[in-house]
Amino acid sequence: MTSQLSPSEPTAPTSRSAPEATLVLDAGSRVVAWSPQAEELLGHRACDILNRPFEELLAGSAAGISGGLQRATGTAFGPCPVALCHRDASVLTGQLSATVLLGADEGRQWLVRLTVNHGRGDPDYHAALFDALLHRAPVALAVYDADLRCVLQNSELQRVSGLADEQRLGRTTSETLSGIEGKAVERRQREVLESGLPRTDEVRGMTPADPSHEHVWADSMFPLRNHHGEVFAVAQAILDITERVHARERLGLVTEVGSRLGNTLDLRQTTLDLACATVPLFADITCVHLLEEVFDGGTPAPGRVSPHSVLRCAAVRPELPCPRPGVAAVCGCGFGPVQQRALSTGATMTSVGERRAADEPGGHSHLYVPIVTRGITLGVVTFARGTTREQFEKDDFLLAEEIVARAAVSIDNARRYSRERATALALQRSLLGHPEAGSSAVDVAASYRPAACELGLGGDWYDVIPLSGARVALVTGDVVGHDLPAAAMMGRLRTAVRTLAELDLEPPELLAHLDDAVRRMDDEQSMSLDSERAYSRDAPTSATQAEGAAGSTCLYAVYDPVSRRCTFASAGHMPPLVLSPSGTAEFADPPVGPPLGLGGPPFESAEVTLPEGTLLVLYTNGLVQQGSGRDLSSGLRQLRLLVSRPQRERTLQEMCRETVDALVPPSPVDDAVLLLARTRALNPDAYATWDISEDPQQVSHMRAMVAEQLERWDLDALQFSTELVVSELVTNVLRYGAQPARLRLIKDRTLICEVSDSSSTSPHLRRARTTDEGGRGLFLVAQLTQAWGTRYSGGGKTIWAEQTLVAKEGQFASL
Template sequence: MDVTADSLVARAARELSADADELVADVERGLRREVPELWADPEIARVTTRNIAEHIAAALDGLEHGVEADRIPPPAADLDRARRLARGGVSVTAVLRAHRLAQAIALDRLLAALPRLTTDPELINAAARRLTEVAAGYVDRSSERGVLAYQEERDRRLRWRLSVVNDAGIRIGTTLDIARTTQELADFATEHFADRACVDLLDALLHGRDPDRQPPVLRRIAQRAKPGAHPDSSYAARGTDGPDHPRGADGGVNGDPPAPAVAPQQLHTYPDGSPPARVLATGQPARLPVDGTPGEGHSTLVVPLRARGVTLGVAQFSRDGGPEPYDGEDLLLAQEIAARAAVAVDNACRYTHARATALGLQRSLLPARTPEQSAVDVAYRYLPAGDRLGVGGDWYDVIPLSGARVALVVGDVVGHGVHAAATMGRLRTAVRTLADIDLPPDELLTHLDDVVLRLAAEAATDPDDDAAEIGATCLYAVYDPVSCGCTLARAGHVLPTVVTPDGVHRALDLPPGPPLGLGGLPFEAVEVQLPEGSLFALYTDGLIEARDHDVEAGLTRLRQVLARPARSLDAACDTVLDTLLPERPADDVALLLARTRALGDDRVAGWDLAADPAEVSRARSRVAAQLRRWGLEDLEFTAELVVSELVTNAIRYGRPPVHLRLVLPDPEPPAGPAAPHGRSLLCEVRDASSTVPHQRRARSYDEGGRGLHLVAQLAERWGTRQTRVGKTVWAELNDTAGTFPHFGDLSAI
């Protein structure tokens, strides 16, 4: 039989097929040397090895049976393996080089076999041309099909990856809450590319500190597992040793012995050398190989959460064993999603710390507790805004005044943030200072308006102050329990509400007055009568204003709520806030509720005095008799001395008429060990002169100047206040502190 080129090729292919394993090994060695990226990942290496063996077998079989290159059937899994290489991140250049290198090695072996089969040079030359033609055709066809499948998979993966990353940007970081943001990351991961996910953040960063502890202490913020996911020891419930003794955890990955699981919000550390510890130290992600036999182990991605050059924590994504463990593309996807989530977490941390700072400043500037006074019972609440505006400049205050009166204040500074809180603190201090000199409400607001104008002028000239213009509203009310009269003035503030004991509720009609900071416009005060037991509500506009209703509707709802009976004022405050406000109010709210008291005739005594020095003795006698009726014999000598000095000054330096008044704010001493004082007594002397007495140091030979010094030594407090006609000099005595000094101490007087 004549030997042809085709038959010679078939004999060479048949001979080489017997040593196919050796040929596969030669090709694999060549590819390992020339295309090492195909062997970096164990899973990709297994795919490559199978692909080499099946392509060589298909090509040799086609050559042995004389099949044309375009008719040699490729391996059944060829296209799937090309897609797998695309998902594994292998470059298309590496795929093409692998085809050509494998072709060259196999072709060299076939050409080397031809001279052993025949000595005819023309036949060897024809067979060599035939081998080269078929090999090149087969490789061209198979590589073209593989590259098309590879590119389709790459395009599909790229579109899917862009879609997932875009979806992550929408769904992760919807709020400025740290826990919710991290949980959104865990939920998103388990929906798209993970069976389990957990997020750990550095505990020091959560509290605004730099992490200075090694190994770093983390807090498990979020975690989630799909229903029916492979059990993972890191999710088993366990206790905690407390923040000072965090337990170790390594997640039971990469062959390490599994540690007890980490519970949500639990502090823990990762052992040195563990994948999460390495990721935290280097800031580089890690893709852990499949743990266990194929189809039974876990594939894990450990990705740092980094934002603005700072590592915030670490996220771990695990996939149950199966045909699709994590590959390089999955790692890139996890990095992109984690990077977006890290920025959202960092923003949430910064917002949380700034909000905590502003809230701390706000609460430190608000009264921690109301001072003791006998004019009203009070309850109060401050609720910061629930949205991104943060803390505002709302405030309230209760200021005891002379004559058993009390000042009730509510104000609202324009704007939000630390600047508004700081401005609120300055205005509250100014109000207390102005209240201490007993200014009427309208005059006090006039002076407060000047303060706001000065603050605005300072801010306008400060190049480092980027705050908006300064402005505020304020309502200032003074209640007198003796007359049951309340004098009010407001500067652009919302109207207060009153509920009388008979259940009638109404908003007090007050002149509006301009907001503070406009300047040049007057404020007007109004006096109203509040029967004993009236409920007086002062608040800021955040309580009654909302997007879904106007101010009038809010006022109506407020009056209806206040008209309902409540166990206490504190309970009434809670009911008002629960009824009128949503879960996250759009503006901060200050609420001050006061229930009025009254001091009856049995606790007030007064006498008109003639402008005669002899009246001083009669005044002392009347005071002594009244104190005995009140059971204040211990204060008798001190009160006589103080009244004697005050009446003498009024008669000598003032103008008639002169009036003496005693007020007993508390008929019984406060109960309980927390009460530092006994019963107090107010002594007031009023005359028609507007000249205010001043305490001065008397020299050795001065005849006067010692009376007010003596009053200051004996009284808890003393002072003066202007009235419509004249002035009132007052002194507050206490039956536990108001004792006459020993004669050895008189040198100080």
């Protein structure tokens, strides 16, 4: 035996430290593969052993093992005791076990494992490990040859895959497992064979052992090398990590929802973010239904939701076609009794329906989660999965409830913000009024664009105030801040301007009174803040509260359609733009006083005469100082160009809207106001003026002139009352006034009677006693007219009275 195996060149004896070795036998029990461990164990080199009968390595009666392998019909052989011949003629005892590598009868090969006994009590660790990996290891193992065909699998892989040896051995992955991407696995196997480098990937799919659930495996591939270091096979260690991956995905989904939600206070965008974050990671379809009152910012009643409550679909992903023509915003999951039960009970519900086609809306598994926060139910979220995914399970219930609970807080915040913003904007719109009503002196159009701040409020404002004598006041102002206190301060300033305008003050005098009012407001606010600090030293004070109204700007202009003169006065405001009927646009240059509340030199005014059809452009700095790379100068130039463009039959409102759209960015940092006013001139036939001399006979003469004028205007019904008013006003001038004096009658939307003189003596109304001979003149005027008053100018005063153009029944009954 020894002489038969002796090599042509003797080799040094090798150590017997290796307790285990492997070799491969063909169907005729010839050695076709000899491992380095076998050479170390028995001392024979591969070149001396390959293609030699295996029985030449066996001693004594053990030679019958070779025949037993040839006769074996199963896929495993042994273990059985064996005596092995070493190169140095010694005999080693141990164990032999074999496993079939290729199962075909004509190409059957055996993987033989040899172990030797070192001593009676020494454990065989290598044998135990090899046996455990094949039969008891919790990790699935497989070996694929150079043709990517399976040559070995352990018992764990059989259990996991549900494939016995006869179903897997000799076949590729794609031939045995249709529930996973077999071709992708084979590409990775080929890369390991060619590169000789290990790799680990995640594989998803279903196996015959569990065809109804998707699993995730960690697939580790590593090369197997022969004693020359050449890669001849690839081994795979497969570990089921489904639960770990699902936990990671659930955490990632919650994180994704948390990162998407809360970034906006828009209700529809919040619900849309929820739907987008959960499709397709959690569901194939997500639909969010909200109660009708939630869309309007209302607060639903706490407790159970009434079965008669109206719900609307706020968001659905993916977008689904409408089932019927003309029906909009229809969700594929619909709304039925299960959703209603989830709303009424506040509990998560589920339903499983019939399986549908993959491209059909809806799904075979639904999950209904009510949206509840602070004890209030806002709606319900429906999650649906199609036939290609697993049905919702208990862990999905918990995950869905966690997602919806987070979303509920953001949805409720958006609802409350919608309500507060709608309230604030309604307040501001009401404070701004409706200048389009205007007066007969000008055609007006205005636009207010709020800043893109939390509530969309600001301190920019405008107003159009009818004055006596058919005149009109045009006002724009800017209060510091973009919040509710700024809007409230704007309302106070606008009210103050209207009150002062009713006194018919000259523009510089009006701004002086407004400046005093602002300083008083700031003093009151400072006292209020000091009082609050006295009660709570830790109470926060915002920058806006500290600033108050000081620093606010205002432009006040008065236009007279009779004289066509316009008077401007400015308190630190932007200069008005004047566009003549010929198309020439120039910025007016009135004297600019200090902003309101800061004190300084007195306010001054500038007066210009305007042709009929002149366009006055009043605005705030937010209109011309916003936009990328735009400064004040470039903003003013752009405003002039926009206003000077040919009108092309544009209305004032269209022109106003187009100008604001061109100058104000979509998300402005500052609010902006634009007020356009096109002047009118009163027709000379619509007014008449007479000088009043000191002759007492002028009273009857004035009455006669007025009667003739009313007859020309076809206002005979007002003749009695107008003559009486003229008699009283002219008499007062003759008694208490100073020359020169004149009477003016104006037919506008009302009939206006004005008597002017050079005296500054202020008349006042009083109730005369029955024994008084006089003192009833102004009382009669007040009873016969719609309004009356006095305005002052540098040349004296004017007493005016207005009557409606249609006499009222019973007007003189109380006289």
